[in-house]
Amino acid sequence: QVQLLQSGAEVKKPGASVKLSCKASGYTFTSYEISWVRQAPGQGPEWIGWISVYNGNTKFAHKFQDRVSLTSDTSTDTSYLEMRSLTSDDTAIYYCARVGHNYGLDSPYYFDFWGAGTLVTVSS
Amino acid sequence: DIQMTQSPSATSASVGDTITITCRASHIIANYLAWFQQRPGSLPKRLIYGASSLQTGVPSRFSGSGSGTDFTLTITSLQPEDFATYYCLQYNSFPWTFGQGTRVEIK
Numbered sequence: 001q002v003q004l005l006q007s008g009a010e011v012k013k014p015g016a017s018v019k020l021s022c023k024a025s026g027y028t029f030t031s032y033e034i035s036w037v038r039q040a041p042g043q044g045p046e047w048i049g050w051i052s053v054y055n056g057n058t059k060f061a062h063k064f065q066d067r068v069s070l071t072s073d074t075s076t077d078t079s080y081l082e083m084r085s086l087t088s089d090d091t092a093i094y095y096c097a098r099v100g101h102n103y104g105l106d107s108p109y110y111f112d113f114w115g116a117g118t119l120v121t122v123s124s
Numbered sequence: 125d126i127q128m129t130q131s132p133s134a135t136s137a138s139v140g141d142t143i144t145i146t147c148r149a150s151h152i153i154a155n156y157l158a159w160f161q162q163r164p165g166s167l168p169k170r171l172i173y174g175a176s177s178l179q180t181g182v183p184s185r186f187s188g189s190g191s192g193t194d195f196t197l198t199i200t201s202l203q204p205e206d207f208a209t210y211y212c213l214q215y216n217s218f219p220w221t222f223g224q225g226t227r228v229e230i231k
């Protein structure tokens with residue numbers, strides 16, 4: 001069965017960086033992409049970005065494109081999100097989700113499986 | 125960027141009621157819209173994709189419709205487990221964007 005296993009909770013100080021992981025299993029990793037979403041306490045989900053695991057292409061929400069990097073390691077079926085210059089506003093649960101954008105917009109594979117999320121707390 | 129506006133932001137209903145949630149896109153997105161349900165303390169769960177296709181395993185009391193800029197999620201015969209927050213997401217073009225959510229509360 002499809003699973004996305006995310007790394008454990010992180011506590012960071014303002015100005016620091018964090019790198020989160022999302023390990024996929026139960027499907028062919030390179031046949032789908034990974035998207036990242038975050039949700040601050042009491043707020044709705046916010047789309048961060050997308051990575052094609054196959055070729056490394058990425059897309060970002062404008063507010064994240066200068067301080068977020070998305071990468072993937074096909075040898076371990078793991079995708080990573082790195083965020084720099086953290087502030088308290090970055091305190092949130094960060095989710096990874098499977099996407100099948102390469103199958104076309106009519107595919108059923110948009111956000112069909114999600115990881116359980118990683119809580120990132122930014123506090124001095 | 126495409127803005128997604130949901131309405132209402134919150135609604136109260138009773139078990140057995142039918143409710144409709146709307147999502148309006150600031151630009152045409154064809155039918156590339158998904159609906160998610162999120163219960164407190166849980167991750168979002170996809171209900172609908174392609175504006176009207178029901179996710180496998182989701183009860184048939186959930187339905188989606190619409191195309192272009194205006195979309196609806198309808199829940200008939202509300203059940204206690206349906207009281208949650210619902211979000212739409214457009215994936216027609218990057219950056220993908222979520223609506224702000226609709227909280228469905230028990231009357």
